[in-house]
Amino acid sequence: MRAEIITIGDELLIGQVVDTNSAWMAQRLNECGIEVLQVTSVHDERNHIVQALNDALSRADIVLTTGGLGPTKDDITKHVLCEYFRMKLVESSQVKAHIERLYASRPQVLNKLTATQWMIPNGATILPNRVGSAPIMVFPMRTKTLICLPGVPYEMEIAMTEQVLPFLRQRHPSLGTIEHRTIMVSGIPESSLAIMLAEYEASLPQGLRLAYLPKDGVIRLRLSSDGQVPVQTLEEWIDQLQFVVHNYLIVTDDRPLEVHVADALNAHRATLATAESCTGGKLAALLTKHSGSSSYFRGSVIAYSNDVKRDVLGIPEYDLQRYGAVSEQVVRWMAEGVRRITHSDYAIATSGIAGPTGGSAEKPVGTVWIGWATPNGTDATCFQLGKLREQVTDRACQKALIGLLERIR
Amino acid sequence: MRAEIITIGDELLIGQVVDTNSAWMAQRLNECGIEVLQVTSVHDERNHIVQALNDALSRADIVLTTGGLGPTKDDITKHVLCEYFRMKLVESSQVKAHIERLYASRPQVLNKLTATQWMIPNGATILPNRVGSAPIMVFPMRTKTLICLPGVPYEMEIAMTEQVLPFLRQRHPSLGTIEHRTIMVSGIPESSLAIMLAEYEASLPQGLRLAYLPKDGVIRLRLSSDGQVPVQTLEEWIDQLQFVVHNYLIVTDDRPLEVHVADALNAHRATLATAESCTGGKLAALLTKHSGSSSYFRGSVIAYSNDVKRDVLGIPEYDLQRYGAVSEQVVRWMAEGVRRITHSDYAIATSGIAGPTGGSAEKPVGTVWIGWATPNGTDATCFQLGKLREQVTDRACQKALIGLLERIR
Numbered sequence: 001m002r003a004e005i006i007t008i009g010d011e012l013l014i015g016q017v018v019d020t021n022s023a024w025m026a027q028r029l030n031e032c033g034i035e036v037l038q039v040t041s042v043h044d045e046r047n048h049i050v051q052a053l054n055d056a057l058s059r060a061d062i063v064l065t066t067g068g069l070g071p072t073k074d075d076i077t078k079h080v081l082c083e084y085f086r087m088k089l090v091e092s093s094q095v096k097a098h099i100e101r102l103y104a105s106r107p108q109v110l111n112k113l114t115a116t117q118w119m120i121p122n123g124a125t126i127l128p129n130r131v132g133s134a135p136i137m138v139f140p141m142r143t144k145t146l147i148c149l150p151g152v153p154y155e156m157e158i159a160m161t162e163q164v165l166p167f168l169r170q171r172h173p174s175l176g177t178i179e180h181r182t183i184m185v186s187g188i189p190e191s192s193l194a195i196m197l198a199e200y201e202a203s204l205p206q207g208l209r210l211a212y213l214p215k216d217g218v219i220r221l222r223l224s225s226d227g228q229v230p231v232q233t234l235e236e237w238i239d240q241l242q243f244v245v246h247n248y249l250i251v252t253d254d255r256p257l258e259v260h261v262a263d264a265l266n267a268h269r270a271t272l273a274t275a276e277s278c279t280g281g282k283l284a285a286l287l288t289k290h291s292g293s294s295s296y297f298r299g300s301v302i303a304y305s306n307d308v309k310r311d312v313l314g315i316p317e318y319d320l321q322r323y324g325a326v327s328e329q330v331v332r333w334m335a336e337g338v339r340r341i342t343h344s345d346y347a348i349a350t351s352g353i354a355g356p357t358g359g360s361a362e363k364p365v366g367t368v369w370i371g372w373a374t375p376n377g378t379d380a381t382c383f384q385l386g387k388l389r390e391q392v393t394d395r396a397c398q399k400a401l402i403g404l405l406e407r408i409r
Numbered sequence: 410m411r412a413e414i415i416t417i418g419d420e421l422l423i424g425q426v427v428d429t430n431s432a433w434m435a436q437r438l439n440e441c442g443i444e445v446l447q448v449t450s451v452h453d454e455r456n457h458i459v460q461a462l463n464d465a466l467s468r469a470d471i472v473l474t475t476g477g478l479g480p481t482k483d484d485i486t487k488h489v490l491c492e493y494f495r496m497k498l499v500e501s502s503q504v505k506a507h508i509e510r511l512y513a514s515r516p517q518v519l520n521k522l523t524a525t526q527w528m529i530p531n532g533a534t535i536l537p538n539r540v541g542s543a544p545i546m547v548f549p550m551r552t553k554t555l556i557c558l559p560g561v562p563y564e565m566e567i568a569m570t571e572q573v574l575p576f577l578r579q580r581h582p583s584l585g586t587i588e589h590r591t592i593m594v595s596g597i598p599e600s601s602l603a604i605m606l607a608e609y610e611a612s613l614p615q616g617l618r619l620a621y622l623p624k625d626g627v628i629r630l631r632l633s634s635d636g637q638v639p640v641q642t643l644e645e646w647i648d649q650l651q652f653v654v655h656n657y658l659i660v661t662d663d664r665p666l667e668v669h670v671a672d673a674l675n676a677h678r679a680t681l682a683t684a685e686s687c688t689g690g691k692l693a694a695l696l697t698k699h700s701g702s703s704s705y706f707r708g709s710v711i712a713y714s715n716d717v718k719r720d721v722l723g724i725p726e727y728d729l730q731r732y733g734a735v736s737e738q739v740v741r742w743m744a745e746g747v748r749r750i751t752h753s754d755y756a757i758a759t760s761g762i763a764g765p766t767g768g769s770a771e772k773p774v775g776t777v778w779i780g781w782a783t784p785n786g787t788d789a790t791c792f793q794l795g796k797l798r799e800q801v802t803d804r805a806c807q808k809a810l811i812g813l814l815e816r817i818r
Contacts, residue, residue, distance in 0.1 A: 011622050013445045014589065015436030016631065016663075020427050022450070027424030036422045038457070039450040041431070048447070055464070072603045073610060074620045113600040131796070152623075154797050180423065191522040194481045201482060211483050213420050214561075222425065254425075274711075280697025281690030284711045288689025291765055291798055293713070299721070300711035302683075302693045308708035308751050312721065342717050356700055387540070388563050389700055 001175055003029050004056035005039045008049060008067035008077055009151060012041045021066045021156055028160055032168065033175045033227060034062065044068055049080045053146070061144055062168065067151030069134035071113040077148060078121065078137070085139055087121040092135075095120055099133045127163040131155055136163055145171060179231055181238040182222045182254035185245050186402055190214050193221075193245070200244050205229065208237055217385065217395040218402075220254065221245070250402055257401040258286045264408045265296040270345035272404075274300040275313055275338035277325060278352035278368060283397045298342040303334065313337030326351050326363055328371075328380045335373035335380075346408065347373040348400045349380075354389045368396045374407050410584055412438050413465035414448045417458060417476035417486055418560060421450045430475045430565050437569055441577065442584045442636060443471060453477055458489045462555070470553055471577065476560030478543035480522040486557055487530065487546070494548055496530040501544075504529055508542045536572040540564055545572055554580060588640055590647040591631045591663035594654050595811055599623050602630075602654070609653050614638065617646055626794065626804040627811075629663065630654070659811055666810040667695050673817045674705040679754035681813075683709040684722055684747035686734060687761035687777060692806045707751040712743065722746030735760050735772055737780075737789045744782035744789070755817065756782040757809045758789075763798045777805045783816050 005025055011017040022039040029036055037060050042048045049068075056063045068077030082089060096118040103110040117133040120126055125138040127147075134150035136159050147164055149156045169175060185193065190212055194201075201210050207229040213220040221241060225234045242249055251260050265272055274283050284300040287293050303309040306320050315333040323329045334349035352368030359365035366387055371380035381403065385395040414434055420426040431448040438445055446469055451457045458477075465472045477486030491498060505527040512519040526542040529535055534547040536556075543559035545568050556573055558565050578584060594602065599621055603610075610619050616638040622629040630650060634643045651658055660669050674681055683692050693709040696702050712718040715729050724742040732738045743758035761777025768774035775796055780789035790812065794804040 010620055010633075011631075012432065013435055013448065014439050014587075014631075014633075015432040015434070015445075016591075016622060016629070017624070018427065018429050018432040019448075023421065023424040023427040025424070026422055030423050036424075037452070038461075039422065039428075039448075041448040043446070052447075070621070071600045072621050074618070108598040108601065111600055111604055113603050154795075154800055178423075182425075189517045191480050191520055192517065194522050195520055209483075211419055212479070212481050213425060215426070220425070222420075224419075224423075273717075276690075279694075280702070280706075281685075281693030281709055281711065282697075284690030285688075285694045288691075288711075288713065289799070291763075293689070297689075298714045299717035300690055300709070300713075301721070302690065302697075302709035302711070304697065304703055304709075305707040305751070308682075311752075312708070312710070312750055341721055342714070343720075354700075386563075390698070391563055 001034045001062065001172060002037050002060045003034045003062040003064060004037050004060040006049075006052050006056055006063065006065045007039065007041045007151070008044060008065055009041075010044050010074070013043055021151065021153055024153070024157060025064060025066075025160060028165060030178055030180070032165060033178055034168070035178060044074050044076055046076065046080050046083075049077065050084060053084060057144055057146065063144070063146045064164070065146075065148045066156055069148065069150050071116050071133070078135070081124075081137065081139065081148060082121045085121065085123065087123045089119040090122045092118050092120040092126060095126060095135055098128065102133060127159070127167060129155060129159055130162065131158050138167065178227050179225045179234050180222055181234060182220050183238065183242060183245070183252050184218050184220050184250045184257075185248040186218045186250050186398075188219070188248045190219055193219060193248070197241075197244060200241065204237065205233065208234065216391075216398045218250065218257070218398050222254075250405065257398060257405070259290060261287070261401050261404055262290065262293065262296060264405060265346070268408065270408070271296050271298050273298045273338045273342040273344040273347045275334035275347065275349040276300060276302050277304060277309070277334070277350060278354045279350045279393050279396050279400075280304065282393050283348065283350065283400055286397055298344045301338050301341070309334065313341070324363070326353055326367060326369055328369055328382070331369040331371035331380045332373075332378050335371035336378055339373040345375055346404060348404055349373075350396050350400060352385070352392065352396060354392045355387060356389060366392050368392065368399075370396065370400050370403060372403055372407050410443045410471065410581060411446050411469045412443045412471040412473060413446050413469040415458075415461050415465055415472065415474045416448065416450045416560070417453060417474055418450075419453050419483070422452055430560065430562055433562070433566060434473060434475075434569060437574060439587055439589070441574060442587055443577070444587060453483050453485055455485065455489050455492075458486065459493060462493065466553055466555065472553070472555045473573070474555075474557045475565055478557065478559050480525050480542070487544070490533075490546065490548065490557060491530045494530065494532065496532045498528040499531045501527050501529040501535060504535060504544060507537065511542060536568070536576060538564065538568055539571065540567050547576065587636050588634045588643050589631055590643060591629050592647065592651055592654070592661050593627050593629050593659045593666075594657040595627045595659050595807075597628075597657045599628055602628060602657070606653060609650065613646065614642065617643065619650075625800075625807045627659065627666070627807050631663075659814065666807060666814070668699060670696070670810050670813055671699065671702065671705060673814060674755070677817065679817070680705050680707050680752075682707045682747045682751040682753040682756045684743035684756065684758040685709060685711050686713060686718070686743070686759060687763045688759045688802050688805050688809075689713065691802050692757065692759065692809055695806055707753045710747050710750070718743065722750070733772070735762055735776060735778055737778055737791070740778040740780035740789045741782075741787050744780035745787055748782040754784055755813060757813055758782070759805050759809060761794070761801065761805060763801045764796060765798060775801050777801065777808075779805065779809050779812060781812055781816050
């Protein structure tokens with residue numbers, strides 16, 4: 001079963017909004033064994049939408065669109081689809097009742113533009129949109145399925161999970177499964193890893209495929225089966241892969257490192273705090289992104305200025321002056337300081353030169369000291385993490401989490 | 410001048426990686442007056458790449474591809490292009506010298522896989538890739554231009570800025586300009602805004618177009634001209650737009666709110682700190698994402714646990730018990746506490762129920778108290794920011810920044 005995704009909206013093509021929808025949808029479709037052939041982003045423009053629909057329907061069994069379903073003038077998807085299928089817009093009492101219920105619990109007043117949202121193509125099947133007023137429309141075709149979803153990410157996600165995927169499973173009971181297994185490695189360049197794995201890759205059976213996905217200093221190795229290879233075989237080859245790269249292996253699945261950290265801390269009923277300078281709160285934000293983080297995460301001190309390092313974390317002025325903020329001594333003090341004032345079991349500290357300014361010959365941009373304070377003592381490591389601000393801070397967060405995992409295990 | 414972007418990689422179509430490249434590229438191309446017609450994501454698969462190339466070249470003057478240029482087996486873009494243009498791979502001594510120089514300053518050793526990177530399609534023009542080993546290839550066509558870029562975002566960005574855009578400007582000296590002007594409003598639902606703007610929109614002259622881009626509780630209104638309308642006319646209509654929505658207007662350009670906050674604080678030589686509970690460091694990370702933030706940002710206390718609120722921020726245990734952490738009293742204490750201990754002029758505090766758990770009838774998921782402590786006093790406001798964790802925390806950051814801007818001005 002093959003699908004395509006068409007994301008509709010001028011904002012995508014002038015680069016004002018990054019399309020996060022299609023990656024999310026592709027993941028969910030893959031889990032159901034639906035391969036995504038292509039993602040296409042097009043303008044809010046009639047001919048362009050029609051052409052993309054024709055192309056996608058010529059290749060795929062299922063076509064999903066997102067976007068262009070709002071009540072404003074620039075949103076034309078519903079009207080284009082009406083024309084495409086020669087349907088008329090008619091009032092849906094079911095959708096009207098839903099939108100009225102939705103607005104009853106909101107501070108806003110239901111106005112005449114919102115009222116256009118219950119005008120529905122006559123002949124389309126409407127799936128309920130629990131959290132918004134845009135209709136989720138299924139267009140009846142002989143063997144294929146075309147479904148239009150709203151473009152607001154959380155509306156789309158709820159619609160996919162609660163409505164679209166169950167609908168597709170019901171309509172196509174034979175859905176197979178593409179299987180993926182992923183492991184993460186770190187501390188080796190991609191090309192050296194590829195040489196290490198050359199023999200392994202050459203001996204992979206038909207239907208198994210290995211991909212390298214480097215990001216933020218971590219390389220994900222993903223082994224995929226086309227659905228013809230038994231899961232057992234996939235598992236055997238992933239075991240073999242782990243064996244070959246075991247010196248660089250960090251974790252054996254695709255969950256983010258901060259989730260592994262949460263599991264490890266919860267398993268030990270241990271708590272964590274961070275003291276961040278160059279990462280500026282990014283590490284804390286990463287940890288607290290996930291619900292349930294309050295079970296192990298106590299808090300952070302973002303010590304951006306030296307005054308805060310001294311006054312809140314208790315770092316001696318002498319060390320700040322003598323060694324500088326980006327130093328082994330200071331990052332150790334930071335980790336120990338935040339561990340002490342938050343009464344945590346573990347603490348991570350970061351201090352570095354994120355750039356683009358502030359580098360020197362001795363401490364160039366990308367120099368980051370990371371310290372870990374644990375019940376067994378404190379230590380720190382210096383990393384060179386690249387030249388670009390975002391890259392440096394993202395990589396520092398990953399290095400900090402990898403180091404913590406190693407120290408908890 | 411019209412362009413299309415083709416992003417190549419299985420990881421995009423199984424949803425493991427979000428394609429941020431095409432939005433970034435589209436912005437840059439738009440700035441040069443190049444309209445992006447379509448973005449297409451395809452698999453690392455020969456026939457699929459060829460089909461996408463044919464389609465894009467039939468519509469656009471310029472086609473840019475990203476991805477599939479790495480040294481590993483899954484990267485096939487270079488080989489497909491060789492076949493497409495009937496070229497052969499030959500060793501480029503220029504690229505070889507560049508890669509050898511690049512590796513001389515790296516800890517890694519140059520291995521035989523990396524060596525395949527200096528094999529170049531015979532007849533392609535190579536633009537230098539300052540920061541990586543993947544070649545930037547320009548394929549000569551009669552009237553059109555096809556350019557292949559690496560998929561790693563920072564490599565692509567440097568290649569676009571330093572090589573590809575100057576190359577395109579040189580090859581197409583007649584490049585026009587599509588102009589966009591954007592303003593941001595908040596505190597009004599999209600559909601009410603559209604009704605307020607109905608007359609304005611109806612009277613827009615040919616060639617001007619208004620778009621609504623809602624995100625995190627802020628709506629961007631973007632007025633675009635197709636290049637035929639004089640800039641002066643666009644400016645007049647954006648002035649008119651500001652007048653119509655002035656009750657809800659926050660800022661009059663498209664720069665992120667934290668950049669406006671930075672400007673406002675720097676103009677007053679004032680400093681800022683944050684005390685974050687539900688936003689968990691996201692607000693600090695947003696502020697420190699931008700270089701130069703150390704001029705006004707002193708630091709934060711992420712007070713996730715009540716102990717940290719009490720011990721680090723000095724909030725009375727009595728108030729925590731009596732009012733709860735999500736309350737006006739506590740968020741005011743948090744703002745004042747972090748302002749005091751970091752010696753800042755301004756402070757923002759957040760405390761709320763980000764969900765999905767922790768809500769109650771009295772304080773449902775999405776309830777967020779935000780407090781601002783300023784040289785003129787402290788106040789706080791309660792918001793209802795939705796039902797989804799990420800949505801709640803993203804919106805809370807935007808509300809916090811809007812509130813701060815209002816209090817500085």
